[in-house]
Structures are given as structure tokens and as C-alpha cells.
Amino acid sequence: MVRYIANKFFYMLVSLFILISATFFLMKAIPGDPFTSEKKVPPAIKERLYEQYGLDKPVYQQYLKYLGDIAQGNFGISMKRANQDVSEIIGQTFSSSLKLGLVAIVVAVVVGVLLGMLAALYHRKLMDNVAMVLAVLGIAVPSFVVATMLQYVFASKLHWLPTTGFNGPLYYFLPVAALTAQPIAFIARLTRSSMLEVLHADYIKTAKAKGLGWMAILFRHVIRNGIMPVITYLGPMTANIVTGSVVIEQLFGIGGIGKQFVEVISNRDYPIIMGITIFYGILLMFARFITDIAYVLVDPRIKLNKGKEG
Amino acid sequence: MKKNKSLLLLLTLVLALSTLLAACGSNDKGASNGGKNNTPAENGNSGEDGLAADQTLRINLSAEPPTFDPALAEDSQANTVLKTMYEGLVRVDDEGQPLPGTAETWDVDGVKYTFHLRKDAVWSNGDPVTAHDFVFAWERVLSPETMPAPTYAYQLYYLKNAQKYNEGEISDFSQVGVRAADDYTLEVELEAPTPYFLGLTSFYTYYPVHQSVKGDEKWALDASKMIVNGPFTLTNWTKGQTIEVTKNDKYWDKDNIKLNKITMSLVNSSASELASYKNNELDRAGHPHGEIPTDQIPILEKDLKDELKIKGIASTYYYQFNTTEKPFDNFKIRKAFAMAIDRQILVDKVALGGQIPAFGFVPPGIKGINDEYRVENKDDYFAENIEEAKKLLEEGMQEEGYTKLPDITLLYNSNDAHKKFALAVADMWKQNLGVDVQTQNQEWAVFLENRQNLNYQVARAGWSADYNDPMTFLDMWTSNSPHNDVGFKNEEYDKLIAEAKATEDNEKRNENFKKAEEIFVKETMAILPLYYYTNVGLEKPWLKGVSLDFSGAIDYTRAYITEERK
Numbered sequence: 001m002v003r004y005i006a007n008k009f010f011y012m013l014v015s016l017f018i019l020i021s022a023t024f025f026l027m028k029a030i031p032g033d034p035f036t037s038e039k040k041v042p043p044a045i046k047e048r049l050y051e052q053y054g055l056d057k058p059v060y061q062q063y064l065k066y067l068g069d070i071a072q073g074n075f076g077i078s079m080k081r082a083n084q085d086v087s088e089i090i091g092q093t094f095s096s097s098l099k100l101g102l103v104a105i106v107v108a109v110v111v112g113v114l115l116g117m118l119a120a121l122y123h124r125k126l127m128d129n130v131a132m133v134l135a136v137l138g139i140a141v142p143s144f145v146v147a148t149m150l151q152y153v154f155a156s157k158l159h160w161l162p163t164t165g166f167n168g169p170l171y172y173f174l175p176v177a178a179l180t181a182q183p184i185a186f187i188a189r190l191t192r193s194s195m196l197e198v199l200h201a202d203y204i205k206t207a208k209a210k211g212l213g214w215m216a217i218l219f220r221h222v223i224r225n226g227i228m229p230v231i232t233y234l235g236p237m238t239a240n241i242v243t244g245s246v247v248i249e250q251l252f253g254i255g256g257i258g259k260q261f262v263e264v265i266s267n268r269d270y271p272i273i274m275g276i277t278i279f280y281g282i283l284l285m286f287a288r289f290i291t292d293i294a295y296v297l298v299d300p301r302i303k304l305n306k307g308k309e310g
Numbered sequence: 311m312k313k314n315k316s317l318l319l320l321l322t323l324v325l326a327l328s329t330l331l332a333a334c335g336s337n338d339k340g341a342s343n344g345g346k347n348n349t350p351a352e353n354g355n356s357g358e359d360g361l362a363a364d365q366t367l368r369i370n371l372s373a374e375p376p377t378f379d380p381a382l383a384e385d386s387q388a389n390t391v392l393k394t395m396y397e398g399l400v401r402v403d404d405e406g407q408p409l410p411g412t413a414e415t416w417d418v419d420g421v422k423y424t425f426h427l428r429k430d431a432v433w434s435n436g437d438p439v440t441a442h443d444f445v446f447a448w449e450r451v452l453s454p455e456t457m458p459a460p461t462y463a464y465q466l467y468y469l470k471n472a473q474k475y476n477e478g479e480i481s482d483f484s485q486v487g488v489r490a491a492d493d494y495t496l497e498v499e500l501e502a503p504t505p506y507f508l509g510l511t512s513f514y515t516y517y518p519v520h521q522s523v524k525g526d527e528k529w530a531l532d533a534s535k536m537i538v539n540g541p542f543t544l545t546n547w548t549k550g551q552t553i554e555v556t557k558n559d560k561y562w563d564k565d566n567i568k569l570n571k572i573t574m575s576l577v578n579s580s581a582s583e584l585a586s587y588k589n590n591e592l593d594r595a596g597h598p599h600g601e602i603p604t605d606q607i608p609i610l611e612k613d614l615k616d617e618l619k620i621k622g623i624a625s626t627y628y629y630q631f632n633t634t635e636k637p638f639d640n641f642k643i644r645k646a647f648a649m650a651i652d653r654q655i656l657v658d659k660v661a662l663g664g665q666i667p668a669f670g671f672v673p674p675g676i677k678g679i680n681d682e683y684r685v686e687n688k689d690d691y692f693a694e695n696i697e698e699a700k701k702l703l704e705e706g707m708q709e710e711g712y713t714k715l716p717d718i719t720l721l722y723n724s725n726d727a728h729k730k731f732a733l734a735v736a737d738m739w740k741q742n743l744g745v746d747v748q749t750q751n752q753e754w755a756v757f758l759e760n761r762q763n764l765n766y767q768v769a770r771a772g773w774s775a776d777y778n779d780p781m782t783f784l785d786m787w788t789s790n791s792p793h794n795d796v797g798f799k800n801e802e803y804d805k806l807i808a809e810a811k812a813t814e815d816n817e818k819r820n821e822n823f824k825k826a827e828e829i830f831v832k833e834t835m836a837i838l839p840l841y842y843y844t845n846v847g848l849e850k851p852w853l854k855g856v857s858l859d860f861s862g863a864i865d866y867t868r869a870y871i872t873e874e875r876k
Binding site (some may be wrong): 032052082148152163254 | 384464
């Protein structure tokens with residue numbers, strides 16, 4: 001197990017290094033810089049800005065310096081927002097995305113699994129059809145359409161909920177609903193198909209034959225096995241949701257990290273672009289990592305060392 | 311029917327979610343970032359002159375100001391907020407007339423200005439606002455040591471020796487044309503006569519700054535650290551989400567300030583902004599600090615006619631020709647293209663914001679001698695005429711020896727409105743001249759770089775006023791101007807502008823501006839004017855006293871809310 005983790009960890013570092021390097025050079029290759037603007041900055045002032053931010057040096061020197069800085073945990077300061085620390089900006093915006101994201105994950109899993117289970121248990125009955133129609137809709141309708149529709153119905157027409165902002169519990173309803181429509185649908189379908197499979201498995205028949213109660217079968221066997229694919233999906237989904245949805249954050253005016261990322265790229269705010277990329281990279285890799293570990297813990301069929309030989 | 315059904319299903323889903331969320335919500339107290347939007351005002355305005363008891367104004371900024379340091383600000387959102395927090399030497403009213411601000415009176419003697427500051431003006435911490443604060447602030451803007459270098463330092467280049475000091479040619483700030491004669495007298499000397507200088511002192515780069523900021527790089531990022539001299543102080547800035555300013559009781563003119571608070575959301579979506587406005591979460595939406603979806607304007611003109619405010623502003627939307635590149639190196643071809651489109655139709659059907667068709671470059675709203683420059687000098691430099699245009703195009707092609715025009719691409723920056731407009735214009739060229747023009751969009755910074763490097767044939771552009779004078783539109787086309795990205799070079803033009811810069815004689819200046827514009831548009835057609843911009847905003851009937859200046863900058867400081875708002 002320790003060797004397995006160390007191995008994974010090493011590959012994570014390598015991937016991170018490649019990610020950093022590729023992003024750095026690609027970012028520098030895009031035309032324009034943080035000080036490109038329609039009302040041109042006078043050359044003398046622009047030169048001084050380049051000097052102050054080290055942009056006057058050759059790209060490889062900037063790269064080496066950047067590597068040195070992040071090795072010491074220094075992500076630098078924004079070039080567009082005078083004197084703001086990159087790590088501070090990431091911290092602040094990520095906290096909004098995280099708060100929204102965590103609520104969304106819980107909702108997505110609970111509702112998704114519930115819908116999926118109902119659909120499986122009432123296979124080919126009305127309940128199943130309703131749940132699956134909902135699921136198809138959730139997958140098919142893009143989140144910005146859902147978001148705009150929710151705003152229109154619940155804010156503009158009914159005046160029940162605020163349209164935008166993120167200032168209290170009430171503000172969670174619409175963005176969470178818009179954010180979870182897709183994952184709920186996905187989880188519901190996953191749960192349904194794997195539960196159906198499990199329900200027809202031999203060991204369930206055995207359990208029934210042994211005279212085990214329906215509830216016991218459901219909880220001890222069906223759910224535990226039926227939920228496996230959801231766990232696989234959980235890692236990427238978590239990473240996806242907590243890194244912030246650009247569209248949702250923009251439509252609802254939530255100061256999250258997704259909204260931030262788009263802005264800094266169009267501003268060419270180099271240090272923040274790098275900072276958020278690295279942050280995303282680590283988060284995604286970590287989510288994968290946890291998923292792998294969780295798999296091992298839940299499914300006894302996966303054996304670390306022997307698995308590879310076979 | 312089918313649509314209804316899916317809507318119903320979606321609603322069911324949402325309802326299911328809502329129930330669940332309600333359960334989750336209780337664990338989430340930490341998430342409420344000061345949900346105190348509806349705290350009633352406490353300054354006893356209720357009942358007085360039909361004012362609402364709660365004098366909280368709610369607006370949206372479509373972009374978050376990167377900083378509230380007046381020396382470093384450079385966007386219209388920052389302008390909107392800074393105007394509430396700071397006060398310069400003068401304030402400017404709707405008509406562009408200077409009103410006393412921090413300076414009570416002033417004397418002008420050619421290039422020498424003496425400002426007499428009011429003695430009752432204090433900072434929000436109680437310190438008096440003195441002439442030294444202005445000297446400190448202006449030195450800070452111009453000093454080569456300031457980190458990061460203020461990009462708008464050139465707004466102060468009107469001061470004697472300011473440019474030299476900023477570029478490091480001289481290192482002694484006392485040689486720059488600003489001096490505190492005593493605590494309440496500020497003496498300013500300019501490089502050359504500048505008739506619009508008084509108006510400039512109301513611009514944020516000229517604001518005073520409290521001297522405690524020295525050595526503190528982060529002062530303008532933290533609501534608790536900002537010491538200001540304007541009608542409002544910054545009381546909350548949750549990055550990416552909310553900005554809030556609250557009435558400053560130390561402000562000298564506080565009796566005329568009725569708003570108690572201004573809360574600003576930071577939503578970068580015109581659709582959401584409109585929805586919030588309709589849901590009564592905003593008292594004002596749209597320009598200059600927000601956005602309303604363009605395609606909604608015709609609907610709003612019917613539904614919310616009384617709340618829709620459209621006002622011309624001093625900005626011009628135009629296409630520019632690369633006059634060094636085929637085929638637009640030929641005057642007749644350029645002119646043919648300019649004459650072959652119907653601007654009124656473009657404005658009515660595509661741009662939709664009540665814009666004014668443009669046939670010149672200096673927009674309405676800019677001061678002339680007695681009236682607006684555009685009123686005194688009509689923009690009749692050319693007229694739309696398809697037959698004439700066809701003839702010109704033929705002549706131009708003959709001059710160049712074309713049997714067929716080279717491929718032409720119209721370049722614009724990625725944006726829905728620009729795209730629609732470009733397609734409509736290209737279509738008119740096709741219909742009226744029989745010319746095929748490709749349209750291509752590029753991301754903003756890429757686009758700018760290509761345009762600035764003359765790497766285009768015909769490209770979209772827009773220009774807004776920096777100050778209220780035709781100079782802000784005309785000095786950008788001199789041969790050595792960094793903003794001249796059309797390859798236009800004309801000695802007489804350069805001379806006319808140089809003369810206008812050196813004289814105080816208004817008649818002479820106006821004469822030169824008129825001639826220069828004629829050379830640039832009528833005789834050269836280096837650009838293809840399309841329309842003069844408008845500010846499109848929605849304003850609730852209960853919001854009064856909002857002031858929009860010639861450039862479209864908005865001043866909320868004297869606004870108030872009437873009882874109509876429940």
C-alpha cells in the first residue's frame with residue numbers, strides 16, 4: 001500500500017511539472033500581455049512595468065525564476081490587480097466555489113442515488129420512467145439554460161428567490177439547482193443500471209433463499225455493490241464542482257474561482273493564470289488519487305500488488 | 311405542449327431539490343457573507359420630502375475594479391465607485407461646467423492656476439485635506455518609484471515637467487509644476503495652455519490621497535484601511551461578490567448627501583443583470599458600469615418605456631482602414647466603402663440602442679466655442695450614396711489597375727454585438743458594391759496587437775473621450791501618436807494640431823480642429839465613421855438625482871430614493 005501511494009505520488013509530481021511548464025510557455029505564446037489596452041500605455045511607462053514584473057527578461061529566465069518561486073511556495077502578485085497576492089485571490093475565490101460546491105455535491109449524491117434506486121426498485125414502472133425522463137433532461141439541457149430558466153421562474157416571475165448574489169442561505173437554491181442538474185442525472189442513471197445488475201446477481205438470490213429480510217438485502221448487498229460506479233464518478237465530479245462552474249458563477253454573480261479563471265486569461269494576468277492552473281492541477285490529481293484509494297477500500301476484489309500482474 | 315411538459319418536469323426536479331436544500335441550508339451559517347442588504351437606514355431621513363426611509367442604492371458592476379487606488383485605476387467601474395469615495399479639486403456638472411469641490415475658488419492666469427482649498431474639508435479619519443495631500447498624490451502618480459507604475463500617469467503630463475519627471479529625465483519633483491504655497495493654496499503650472507484643465511482635475515488620477523498610504527502597498531485593497539475625502543467610505547469589499555460604500559459623516563457637504571449606502575453586486579452577465587433589475591434587486595442597470603442585453607432593448611422600449619434611459623455619450627464607433635495595405639491604400643476605394651452603407655438602418659435594426667449615425671469623428675457632447683463642437687461644425691464630410699459609391703469604386707480600381715478587388719477581411723474583436731454589426735455591414739457592401747468581404751473575429755488582446763501592428767485591412771474600433779475637448783479625438787491621428795494605427799501621415803494635420811495645442815484662442819483652436827477633421831475624414835477617409843455611442847440604462851422611477859456627464863461617467867453622490875420604493 002505504501003509503495004502504491006508513493007508511486008502514485010511520484011507520477012503526480014511529474015504530471016504537475018509538465019502541466020506547469022506547458023502552461024507557462026503556452027501562456028507566453030499568446031499575443032498580448034497584461035498591459036495591452038486600447039488606450040495605449042506610453043512606452044516609457046510600459047517599459048517600467050515590464051521591469052517591475054520581470055517581463056523584460058527572456059522567457060526561459062522568467063520560467064526558471066517562476067519555478068524557483070513556486071518551489072518556495074511563492075505564487076507572486078497579480079499584474080493586473082495592483083499588489084494583490086495570487087494565493088490570497090485563489091483562497092478567497094475558492095472559498096466561495098467550495099461552499100457552493102460542497103452543498104451541490106451532497107445534493108447531487110443524495111438526490112441522484114435516491115432517484116436511481118427508486119428507478120431500479122420500481123423497474124419498468126411509472127416511477128422508473130419519471131426518474132429516467134428527469135435524468136435525460138438533466139443531461140441534455142445545458143446548465144446555462146437551466147440557470148436562466150430558474151432565474152426567470154423563481155426570481156423574475158415568482159419573486160421567491162434572489163436572482164444573483166451569494167449573501168446567505170437563500171442565495172444557494174438556484175445556483176445549486178442549476179449546478180446539480182447534470183450530476184444528478186448522471187448519478188441516477190449510474191445507480192439505476194448498476195443496481196439492476198446487482199438485483200439480478202446470484203448472490204442476491206442466495207440471500208433471498210437464505211431468508212434474509214428485504215431491508216437487509218437492500219442495505220447490506222444491493223446498495224453497497226450498486227454504488228460502486230458512483231464512487232468512480234465521485235472523484236472527477238467533486239473536482240469539477242468545487243473548481244467552480246464558469247457559467248453558473250457568472251450568471252449568478254458568485255465570486256468563485258471559475259469566474260476568476262476566465263477573467264485572468266483574457267487579462268493575461270500571468271501569475272494568477274499559473275496559480276489557478278497549478279491549484280486546479282493539484283486538486284484534480286488529488287481527487288483521482290482519493291478515488292483510487294477509495295476503490296481499494298470498498299471493493300475487496302481489487303488487490304494492489306496482484307492486480308498488476310494479472 | 312411538449313415544451314410545457316418538459317418545463318413541468320424540470321420544475322418537479324427543482325422542487326425536489328429545494329426540499330433537500332432546505333435541510334442542508336441549516337448547516338451553512340458560515341456562508342452568509344453579511345446578508346445585510348436590507349438594513350433600514352438610520353439617519354432619520356424618513357418622511358422628509360417624500361424620501362424613502364431606506365436610502366440604500368443597489369447597482370451592479372459588470373467588472374470588478376482591480377483596485378481603488380486612484381493612481382492606478384483605469385476602468386469605468388472603478389470610476390463609478392471612486393467618484394463616491396473621493397473628491398478632486400473641482401466637480402463637474404451634467405453640462406461639463408466645473409463646480410467647487412475640494413477647491414472653493416480658483417484663479418487662472420494663462421498656464422498658472424491657483425486653487426484655494428476649502429478649510430472645512432477633512433479626510434474620513436478627521437485630518438484636514440490640505441494642498442500637501444494633492445502634491446503628495448500627484449508625485450505618487452508621476453514618481454518612477456511607484457510600484458506598479460501608474461499607466462495613467464500621462465493624464466498628468468499637462469503639468470510642467472511632469473513627463474520629464476515621470477520618464478526619469480529629471481529627478482527633482484520640485485521642478486514639476488505643482489506646489490503647496492500654504493496648507494490651503496495649491497499652485498499649478500502647466501506645460502502649455504490647456505482650456506480643459508479644470509475639468510481634468512475632477513478625474514480620478516488627480517484625486518488627493520491620504521499621506522498614510524506611503525509604504526503600505528495594500529491600502530487600497532482593504533476596506534478598513536481606506537481613508538478617503540469623498541461623500542462615501544468603503545465599508546465592505548468581498549472580492550468577486552459585493553462592494554459597499556456608506557455615507558461619510560465627515561464629508562464637508564454631507565447635508566446634500568441623501569443616500570446612506572450604495573451596495574454593488576459584481577455580476578458579469580447582462581441577462582442576469584436585467585433579471586435582477588426586474589426582480590427589484592437593482593435600482594439601476596446598464597451603462598456605464600453594467601450591461602443590458604442589446605437584443606432586449608426593443609422589448610424594453612415597449613415594456614419599460616419610462617424606465618429606459620438612452621443618452622448620447624462622447625464616443626465614436628467606427629471601422630478603420632489600413633491605409634498602407636491593398637486595397638485600402640486608395641482613397642476612392644475607401645470612400646466608396648464608406649458611402650455604400652446605410653447607417654440609419656444599421657443603428658435601427660442592428661445596434662438597437664438609439665445611436666446616432668456618424669459622418670465625422672468628434673462625437674456630440676464635446677464642447678466647442680459656445681455650444682457643442684458637433685453643433686457648431688456639422689459632420690457633413692460625406693454622404694451615403696450608392697450610385698456615387700459604385701462610380702468611385704470603379705475609378706479607384708482603374709487607378710490601381712485592378713480588374714477584381716483583392717480579398718478583403720473585416721476584423722473585429724469577439725463580441726456578439728460587433729459580430730452582428732460586422733455581418734450587416736459586409737452584407738451591405740455585397741448588396742451595394744458587389745464586393746465580397748470576409749469577417750473575422752479575434753480575442754481582444756490578440757485583436758489589439760494585430761490592429762496596432764497594422765496587421766489588418768479594415769478593423770473595428772471605438773474611441774471615448776478622456777476629457778471634454780475635441781483634442782481628445784484629434785491628437786491621436788498625428789504622425790507620431792501611439793494611437794495612430796491606420797498609417798495616416800499628413801504634415802498639415804500635424805501642424806494644425808500642434809498649433810491648437812499651443813494656443814488659448816478658442817476661435818483659432820476650433821478653426822484648426824475643423825480643418826484637421828476635414829483632412830482626416832473628408833479628404834483622406836482614413837476611417838469609416840459608423841455611429842456615436844449612447845448610454846443605455848434602466849432606472850427605477852424612485853431613483854432621482856443621478857448625473858451622467860458628457861462622457862457617460864455616472865455620479866451617484868447626489869442621488870436619492872423616493873417613497874415610491876416599498
